[in-house]
Amino acid sequence: xxxxxxxxxKSSFNxxxxxxxxxxxxxxxxxxxxxxxxxxxxxDLNKIPQTIKKDDDYLVLAVIDExxxxxxxxxxxxxxxxxxxxxxxxxxxxxxxxYGLNITKVFDTLVIKKQIAGDDYVFxxxxxxxxxxxxxxxxxxxxxxxxxxxxxxxxxxTHSYRVVSIIDDNVYVLGNFNFKSRIKLEKVYxxxxxxxxxxxxxxxxxxxxxxxxxxxxxxEEKFQVKTKDDNWSFxxxxxxxxxxxxxxxxxxxxxxxxxxxxxxxxxxxDIERSLIRYKSKNFTQKIEKNINELIDLNLIEKxxxxxxxxxxx
Numbered sequence: 037x038x039x040x041x042x043x044x045x046k047s048s049f050n051x052x053x054x055x056x057x058x059x060x061x062x063x064x065x066x067x068x069x070x071x072x073x074x075x076x077x078x079x080d081l082n083k084i085p086q087t088i089k090k091d092d093d094y095l096v097l098a099v100i101d102e103x104x105x106x107x108x109x110x111x112x113x114x115x116x117x118x119x120x121x122x123x124x125x126x127x128x129x130x131x132x133x134x135y136g137l138n139i140t141k142v143f144d145t146l147v148i149k150k151q152i153a154g155d156d157y158v159f160x161x162x163x164x165x166x167x168x169x170x171x172x173x174x175x176x177x178x179x180x181x182x183x184x185x186x187x188x189x190x191x192x193x194t195h196s197y198r199v200v201s202i203i204d205d206n207v208y209v210l211g212n213f214n215f216k217s218r219i220k221l222e223k224v225y226x227x228x229x230x231x232x233x234x235x236x237x238x239x240x241x242x243x244x245x246x247x248x249x250x251x252x253x254x255x256e257e258k259f260q261v262k263t264k265d266d267n268w269s270f271x272x273x274x275x276x277x278x279x280x281x282x283x284x285x286x287x288x289x290x291x292x293x294x295x296x297x298x299x300x301x302x303x304x305x306d307i308e309r310s311l312i313r314y315k316s317k318n319f320t321q322k323i324e325k326n327i328n329e330l331i332d333l334n335l336i337e338k339x340x341x342x343x344x345x346x347x348x349x
Contacts, residue, residue: 041071051104053079059104066095066106074104086119098123100130128173137176139168144289145244148172148207150180160207161244164313166191167209170198175207182207188219199224203248203255225259233263233270238281240296241289266299283333290314294326298336301343 042064043050049067051059051074058074058081061067069090077083081099088095093109096119107122108114114122129136138150138159146168148159159175159182162168170191178184185200185207199210199219211224229252234240236249248255256262263270287295297310307323308315316322327344330336337347 041075042067057103059106061106066090069095070097070104070106087113096122098126100127105130124177128176135165136169136172138172139165143243148175150175152180158206161247162209163242163244166194166313167198167212169193171200171207171209187221188216201228201259203258206247222261225261226264229255229259229261229263230265230268230270234265234268234296237270238285239268241285241287241292283335287330287333288326290322291326291329294323295330295335295346298330298344298346300345301339301341302345303343306343 041051041053043052045060048060048062049064050057051061051067051071053074058079059067059070061070073084073088081102081104084097084099084104086097088097093111094113095109096107096114098105098107098119100123105126107119107126127137135141135146138148140147140149144163146162146165148162148168148171149156150159151157159180160168160171162171170189170193173193174185174189175182182202182205185202187200189198189200190196191198191212194212197213197216197219199213199221201208201210208228210228211219213219231240231242232245232248232252232255235242235245236252252263284292284295293311293314294307297307304320304323304327307327308320311323327336331338334347336344339345
């Protein structure tokens with residue numbers, strides 16, 4: 037009886053009856069327990085409890101896509117909210133991969149794609165995982181309906197607010213804020229259009245905005261604002277700016293991020309806050325190294341108060 041209905045794989049065990057796989061379980065002891073549970077309930081997945089005691093642990097079980105999954109073990113019986121979060125997170129990343137479902141990385145851009153009726157559909161392009169994850173999660177929770185987005189949405193992963201716009205069925209994240217009260221939509225639109233313009237003229241590199249480079253007038257009308265930036269004027273791009281564009285375009289992605297985070301009298305702390313999503317070991321030293329490289333390229337200069345500003349090239 038110990039091996040009945042069990043099929044051993046390389047690193048797991050399938051529970052199988054009449055060619056139907058009911059569950060895939062990593063540990064043999066857990067697989068036997070869950071196999072016996074299925075037999076007890078006559079293989080009716082609808083009768084399987086969400087939590088059940090096994091020895092000293094509480095097992096959290098869920099039926100997803102007509103298969104039984106062991107989501108977690110706890111010493112204390114988990115509450116309903118914990119179970120709901122486990123189910124939600126499993127649906128978003130069932131294979132425990134780096135990005136989860138529907139997110140792939142193409143060069144420096146994260147792309148959300150889903151296959152529908154045999155065709156691949158793109159839902160958005162992003163320069164950071166937090167934005168991509170937020171959009172993917174929302175779409176999963178709303179049956180991939182882009183029209184379900186409101187202009188401002190709450191991100192339950194980061195507990196922040198994101199400003200969203202749908203352009204040609206692609207979902208763009210225009211800004212991210214810790215407090216909803218600090219969102220000034222007109223300013224958000226201006227900064228988003230400025231990013232597109234800087235990418236277009238080579239003043240910064242935002243490949244996730246490639247599709248919008250030639251649509252700035254249309255977007256100005258959509259958002260009812262004019263493109264504005266504290267450091268650049270986009271009305272008359274002259275020869276020097278063309279040379280500058282070539283220099284900036286050849287920067288590494290992190291150099292470009294540091295460069296774009298510098299305004300007037302920007303401190304290292306300001307840059308760190310702007311690039312917090314890239315934080316890793318030796319974060320400050322990495323920023324300082326890239327600052328020195330940008331100074332050598334004559335792209336930025338140090339001011340009297342130990343801050344930095346863009347040069348006039």
